[in-house]
Amino acid sequence: MDVHQRPRKGEELLRVEDLTVQFPVTSAVLRRQLGRVLAVDGINLQLAAGETLGLVGESGCGKSTTGLALLRLIEPTAGRILFHGHDLTTLNKSALRTLRREMQIVLQDPFSSLDPRMTVRAIIAEPLKVHGIEKGKARTRRVNDLLELVGLHPEHASRYPHEFSGGQRQRISIARALALDPQLLVLDEPVSALDVSIQAQIVNLLQRLQDELSLAYLFIAHDLSVIKHICDRVAVMYLGRIVETGTPQQVYHQPTHPYTQALLSAVPIPDPTQRGTKQRIALTGDVPSPQDPPSGCRFRTRCWKAQQRCADETPELIDRYNHGHPSACHFAARR
Incomplete structure (x- = not known):
């Protein structure tokens, strides 16, 4: 071509x-x-x-x-x-x-x-x-x-x-x-x-x-x-890898990866009457060094859902629920 x-x-x-x-x-x-x-x-x-x-x-x-x-x-x-x-x-x-x-x-x-x-x-x-x-x-x-x-x-x-x-x-x-x-x-x-x-x-x-x-x-x-x-579409990146993709509607209103959920929870709400309705997710620890990244899931050292599987297996970026909304998390779920 x-x-x-x-x-x-x-x-x-x-x-x-x-x-x-x-x-x-x-x-x-x-x-x-x-x-x-x-x-x-x-x-x-x-x-x-x-x-x-x-x-x-x-x-x-x-x-x-x-x-x-x-x-x-x-x-x-x-x-x-x-x-x-x-x-x-x-x-x-x-x-x-x-x-x-x-x-x-x-x-x-x-x-x-x-x-x-x-x-x-x-x-x-x-x-x-x-x-x-x-x-x-x-x-x-x-x-x-x-x-x-x-x-x-x-x-x-x-x-x-x-x-x-x-x-x-x-x-x-x-x-x-x-x-x-x-x-x-x-x-x-x-x-x-x-x-x-x-x-x-x-x-x-x-x-x-x-x-x-x-x-x-x-x-x-x-x-x-x-x-x-x-x-038209959004790809969320963490420490060198894509962890979630989808339309803005999917990623912003129905995030399934814990990192995306934490990012969005930190976005200020303009309407003061709605500010008490959103729960802030505070991440612990620092971003790991790209020179020595964690095994398995890169986000596991800061994730509240992390289990042994997250250290042993690298999660693939796949659509686990057939919603056209891939996520690289073993325990991907909407909040």
């Missing part, structure tokens, strides 16, 4: 099979390898054209590493990444360069992801220049169109990033990501560095762009309310 041909909405665009990312831990003196950090441990994901998949979890659980590995900005240790049926992990640099036009990333911090020495026009035009797409006046028109698409004025193209607010800088980052007309955007916490009022504007912009351009999003965040608002 031609990777530049857009699939119909709902058709599979991306499939991740047993993705693993390990980082070596070396000594400072002799540079000997002392161990490894298992940042991502055999996860599986699917993403359809026009769909938004939310990847949520605590800081350090492997979300951003997953997003970078999908684009091979970090080399996976094992597993397959299928885009349009093509395994990205087997492609050489030339083939990967061609396919990267279809997959772009928007990073978390717009203050550090834009080169302060480049004008906005140069920043947005850089992907076009690298891939040899359009020249001269045609490239200028493309940059102006992209600025208007994200809600900025074309006359701002001669300015530098420091002359813009945080929300405007993120709009510039989005315009740069859209320059090559991609099919997939990896959004790595794109609103977490912004004020709450600006967050809503950027989320609404992303939803509009998705409708207009038929984009697929992998939306990485730790803010559960943002994920619930924008995503």
Whole structure:
């Protein structure tokens, strides 16, 4: 299949099979390898054209590493990444360069992801220049169109990033990501560095762009309310593994994994009359080190349901109750 041909909405665009990312831990003196950090441990994901998949979890659980590995900005240790049926992990640099036009990333911090020495026009035009797409006046028109698409004025193209607010800088980052007309955007916490009022504007912009351009999003965040608002499906991640997946309705209102239940219990309730109706789950202990994770279930050292089986057997991410709502827990149950 031609990777530049857009699939119909709902058709599979991306499939991740047993993705693993390990980082070596070396000594400072002799540079000997002392161990490894298992940042991502055999996860599986699917993403359809026009769909938004939310990847949520605590800081350090492997979300951003997953997003970078999908684009091979970090080399996976094992597993397959299928885009349009093509395994990205087997492609050489030339083939990967061609396919990267279809997959772009928007990073978390717009203050550090834009080169302060480049004008906005140069920043947005850089992907076009690298891939040899359009020249001269045609490239200028493309940059102006992209600025208007994200809600900025074309006359701002001669300015530098420091002359813009945080929300405007993120709009510039989005315009740069859209320059090559991609099919997939990896959004790595794109609103977490912004004020709450600006967050809503950027989320609404992303939803509009998705409708207009038929984009697929992998939306990485730790803010559960943002994920619930924008995503079609949600995957909850803990210490390098996916522990629960489902629709926002399933995950937010009928969570079955203890970790998901604990996360949601900590979300503040805006209505003061309803605050006494929700029971807070307080987790004990610290998050284990990814350099030396627990055997079996990674969450068992903090879980109130943990039994010996949890240490002996690694729970599979399966749909135990035929509800289309998989959970990686031996004792998965709704609260």
